[in-house]
Amino acid sequence: MRKITLLLLVLLAGCGPRDYFRTQIDASPCISSGEQDCGAANLLADADHGYSLGFVEFDDDGRFYDGCQAEAVLQWLQSSDQPQYVVLYTHGWHHNASDVDFNVRRFKDSLKAIKQRHPGYRVVGLYLGWRGETLETPYLRMLTFWNRRGVSERLGRGQFKDFLFQIERVVKASPENRLLTIGHSLGALVVYNALRTEWLDRVRRQLPGFGDLLLLVNPAIEARRFVELRHALGELKLPAELNEPAYPSMMVIGSEADNMTGSAFTWSRALPALFEPGPNPFNASELPGTSAWELSTTAIGHYQPFQTHRLETAAADQQESAACPAVVDGNAYPAHYPQILAAAGNSQIAWLAEPYLRLRRVADEFAAGPLWFVQTDKNVLPNHGFLNRKPFWCFVEHSLERFARR
Numbered sequence: 421m422r423k424i425t426l427l428l429l430v431l432l433a434g435c436g437p438r439d440y441f442r443t444q445i446d447a448s449p450c451i452s453s454g455e456q457d458c459g460a461a462n463l464l465a466d467a468d469h470g471y472s473l474g475f476v477e478f479d480d481d482g483r484f485y486d487g488c489q490a491e492a493v494l495q496w497l498q499s500s501d502q503p504q505y506v507v508l509y510t511h512g513w514h515h516n517a518s519d520v521d522f523n524v525r526r527f528k529d530s531l532k533a534i535k536q537r538h539p540g541y542r543v544v545g546l547y548l549g550w551r552g553e554t555l556e557t558p559y560l561r562m563l564t565f566w567n568r569r570g571v572s573e574r575l576g577r578g579q580f581k582d583f584l585f586q587i588e589r590v591v592k593a594s595p596e597n598r599l600l601t602i603g604h605s606l607g608a609l610v611v612y613n614a615l616r617t618e619w620l621d622r623v624r625r626q627l628p629g630f631g632d633l634l635l636l637v638n639p640a641i642e643a644r645r646f647v648e649l650r651h652a653l654g655e656l657k658l659p660a661e662l663n664e665p666a667y668p669s670m671m672v673i674g675s676e677a678d679n680m681t682g683s684a685f686t687w688s689r690a691l692p693a694l695f696e697p698g699p700n701p702f703n704a705s706e707l708p709g710t711s712a713w714e715l716s717t718t719a720i721g722h723y724q725p726f727q728t729h730r731l732e733t734a735a736a737d738q739q740e741s742a743a744c745p746a747v748v749d750g751n752a753y754p755a756h757y758p759q760i761l762a763a764a765g766n767s768q769i770a771w772l773a774e775p776y777l778r779l780r781r782v783a784d785e786f787a788a789g790p791l792w793f794v795q796t797d798k799n800v801l802p803n804h805g806f807l808n809r810k811p812f813w814c815f816v817e818h819s820l821e822r823f824a825r826r
Contacts, residue, residue, distance in 0.1 A: 440477035440485035441517045441549070447495045459519035462489045463496055471531040471543040472496065475517045478550045480571045482580040490583055493546060494590055503596040505534060505541035508587060508631075510548045512605025512640065513568050514561070517549025523604075526807035533813065537744065541598070546587065550575055552606065565688055569640070572606040576614030584614055588631055599631030600820055604806065605680070608639030619670060620652060623790045629669030633820040636672045636720075637806050638681050642689060643723035644715035646672075650726060653789050667822040668792045673731075673812075674721015675801035681719035689717040721795065728787045732778045732797045733811050744814035750780030777815050 442462035444450065449472055450461035458464040465472040474493035477485045484490060497504065507530070515523040527545055535543040552568060555561040584601070591599045603611030611634070619629045674681065693716035710725055720726065733745065777800070781787045800811045 440489075441519070442475040442477060442489060443486075445486060445488045445492055447492045449496065463492050466528070466532070469532040470535045470539075471528075471545065473528065473531060473545040473547065475547045475549055476583065477517050478548065478575060478580050480551060480574065482575040482578045484579050484583075487579075490586070494586060497544065497587070497590045500542050502542050503540065503594070503598075504544055504591060505538050505598045506544045506546065506587070506591050506600070507531065507534065508546045508548065508584070508599065508601045510603045510607035510611050511550075511552055512572075512603075512607040513552050513565060515549075515552040517547060523807065526805070530807050530813065533810065534817070537817065548580070548583075548607075550610070566692075569606060569609070572609045572640075573613065575610040576612070580610070581614040584611075584630075585618075592631065598820060598824060600633050600635070600816065601631050602635045602637060603639070604637045605640045605804065608636035609641050612636055612639070612641060612645070616649065620649060623653070623669070624656070629790060632669075632824045633816070634670040635816065636670075638674055638678045638721055638801070638804050639672060639719065640681055640685060641720050642693075642716050643718050643720045643726060644712070646720055646726060647715065649791070650786070653786065653791055656789070667819045668790045669823060670790060671792045671794055671819065672720055673794045673796060673801075674719065675796045675798065675803070676722075677798035677802050678721065678804045680804040681721055685719045686717045693717050720793070723793075726793045727795050728781065728783050728789075728792045729794045730780045730782055730797070731794055731800050731815060732780070733776070733799045734778075744817070745811065746776045747815060747818045748776050748778055750778040777811055777818075779815070 442460060444458075444460040445462050447463070449463040449465035450456065450458035452458045452464045452466045453468070462475045463472070474489075474496060476489045476493055479485055497506070509527055511521075511523045515521050517524065524547065527547060531543055531545045535541075551571070553561070554564050554568065588599060591597045601611065601615075603609070615630050615634060619634065622629055693713065696716060715723075730750075732750070786792075796812070800815070801809055806812050
């Protein structure tokens, strides 16, 4: 009995805050500087680096902790008299909207870099926070995955979902504005649940998806959830020939080096998969040699049969240069791109002297469609994170512009 009581005390001592963090709510941003503390502000502006950042927080049922946060953010977006570059971000497990959260700090760095690359835009980040972290006790906090996954299943409904469409209506009221929506890890599951049905309905009606580009990055989502969506897209009439890449409105991007959605995710799914229904047998029959077990225990970013593209870069670190490397079509061999060199009868890849990103199609069937499944090498994304990876952002910004200008 004593051991049980002690364990309960340890758990309670390690409990994270149940309330929201951004309690200083104002339609005018807090000016972030060394002299002013904006740690509790739900809207802040970094005057030195030229971006602004808004926070909206949700409880475990996808309801606003305080609707005034959302109202302040919407007013700020409507107040702009210049084109806006808006990045909507939903975090994953072990994170929240605290000012000391690692994701919050990395997101600020990303917005700073985006502003440097797009000086003509008013750059605005929107951080959608939820209780991704409920225990701060080392080791024990790892046991919260299943509980937090259950919450992420519910989050993408109600006010969370409605708020996404409110943001889209405001931002895309001007065609000059850009809207990039990102869900990471369990946050990708939140966003996918919220937008999947509407996105597919728009694609069927030959309309843009959601905003300009929807990204699910290293998503903690099993592959079986994409079987029906992929089948529905397969029924659409897509271009048969690809003279140049036709960029999509949704991308699933997973790193080959992401162990969290690799072996760890498979292990976490082993028991639940035993009690879940498999995919529609008719749709699954289009995937010969694939088992229902694989579909239920493999994260979508690691599921090879669905992969449409691979993204690679030769340089392990491209963080120093302000400019983005070029994105080249890895399936084309123009004269100025000496990709293949013959040496002693063997074909070897010759990387360009300047850094670049190589995008290669690995499956033509869906490569021209509105949804891509992109696997990256370890130089693009070396682990589960992505917020500080310049090659990743450069590819995303390139893809967004290609789609937005269509």
